[in-house]
Amino acid sequence: MIPVFDGHNDVLLRLWGKKHGDPVSAFIEGDGEGHLDLPRMIRGGLAGGFFAIFVPSPQDEEFADEEEMNPPPANEVGQFAALAATVGMASLLFRIEEASQGRFKVCRSAAEIRAAMAEGKIAAIFHLEGAEAIDTELRALDVLHRAGLRSLGLVWSRDNAFGRGVPFRFPSSPDTGMGLTEAGKQLVRRCNELKILLDLSHLNEKGFWDVARASTAPLVATHSNAHALCASSRNLTDEQIRIIGKSGGMIGLNFANGFLRADGRWQSENGLDTMLRHLDHLMKLAGEDHVGLGSDFDGARIPSQIGDAAGLPALVTAMEGHGYGGELTKKLCSENWLRVLERTWGE
Numbered sequence: 001m002i003p004v005f006d007g008h009n010d011v012l013l014r015l016w017g018k019k020h021g022d023p024v025s026a027f028i029e030g031d032g033e034g035h036l037d038l039p040r041m042i043r044g045g046l047a048g049g050f051f052a053i054f055v056p057s058p059q060d061e062e063f064a065d066e067e068e069m070n071p072p073p074a075n076e077v078g079q080f081a082a083l084a085a086t087v088g089m090a091s092l093l094f095r096i097e098e099a100s101q102g103r104f105k106v107c108r109s110a111a112e113i114r115a116a117m118a119e120g121k122i123a124a125i126f127h128l129e130g131a132e133a134i135d136t137e138l139r140a141l142d143v144l145h146r147a148g149l150r151s152l153g154l155v156w157s158r159d160n161a162f163g164r165g166v167p168f169r170f171p172s173s174p175d176t177g178m179g180l181t182e183a184g185k186q187l188v189r190r191c192n193e194l195k196i197l198l199d200l201s202h203l204n205e206k207g208f209w210d211v212a213r214a215s216t217a218p219l220v221a222t223h224s225n226a227h228a229l230c231a232s233s234r235n236l237t238d239e240q241i242r243i244i245g246k247s248g249g250m251i252g253l254n255f256a257n258g259f260l261r262a263d264g265r266w267q268s269e270n271g272l273d274t275m276l277r278h279l280d281h282l283m284k285l286a287g288e289d290h291v292g293l294g295s296d297f298d299g300a301r302i303p304s305q306i307g308d309a310a311g312l313p314a315l316v317t318a319m320e321g322h323g324y325g326g327e328l329t330k331k332l333c334s335e336n337w338l339r340v341l342e343r344t345w346g347e
């Protein structure tokens, strides 16, 4: 089985929101809910990835299914509330590691990831999706970094002190508003200094180009697709895809039906062929060394042919059947991610 290293999952949020039982043992023993737990990761060859900490918006309105493609804008989150929730979910990540008896490791370097994967341990990256928990003096960033934070999305799809998230819209360009704030530009500089990977998924287009100009690191969109094939505001324009490739960066293919399908629908079924078309397009523009997977497991509706983490081999087989060959499939499944992490973090 070809191991997969993945750009994005939301299992910590799913576990954090569990109403019953112990979330740590739910993950380790497997609860069969959502897309991801330790037994299903092992069965599917999901060897590791970015474990996102995402703080939901307060009092988000319920919206009807017809509004799935254009939901109302998400409410902003206050810093103290975001920091408290972030500490809670980070604690969950570390307690999973502690209770896993060596089967799950929170990795702080690319060498640690390679070693964990070689030993058959799940290699997890502590990732923050949206910087609400961080104050504009960036003090919380120092502490989170020392605790193991190695990857940060400046925004989720809402506004914060650092920038403007791209709202979920279809069809829509990602150019939906102003770029980074001054605090956002300082956050980019500080992340460069600390060698924290900056994730551009969920950032609007002006913010994207602000980071592209300011950052000294490879440009990375952990879970985004090609706008030319699915005109969601969350997807990347051809120009964005090209500059990510030129920077030596990385795009992780998002499995969400709503970011894959040409009609942008979330509820409808979607075949693996759409995923292959996006991979082809991303590789054509960014280059085959700059594309990988960014499943969005536990964060989105995904093709039922994959179903959950245990179904990953269906995608890997489809990639091989599409003519990618063993070497390229390995690059797309994990090697490209590991190389960009080495470039961003140092050895």
Ligand SMILES: [Zn+2]
Pocket (backbone or CB within 6 Å): 129, 201, 202, 223, 299
């Ligand atoms: Zn996301």
